[in-house]
């Protein structure tokens with residue numbers, strides 16, 4: 302089973318990680334498990350969400366962004382590039 306990690310540690314939690322987690326639980330397809338985690342090392346740019354299967358790190362997530370990401374990435378298999386963390390996923394040339 303694939304997993305989506307949602308950091309629930311300090312700064313991500315303060316920035317709404319619990320609502321992000323709830324949105325993903327609601328819209329992720331059944332074969333994807335949404336897993337709360339501790340700090341993922343990217344504090345201050347959260348809430349951080351990781352699609353483990355594709356090694357994609359999303360930053361500054363909100364419930365609305367989470368619903369879109371679930372549809373396009375988790376269901377449609379196409380990452381939402383504008384939501385990816387720019388330090389880990391630098392924009393192409």
Ligand code: FES
Nearest residue numbers: 308313341343344
């Ligand atoms: S608190 Fe979420 S990445 Fe550190």
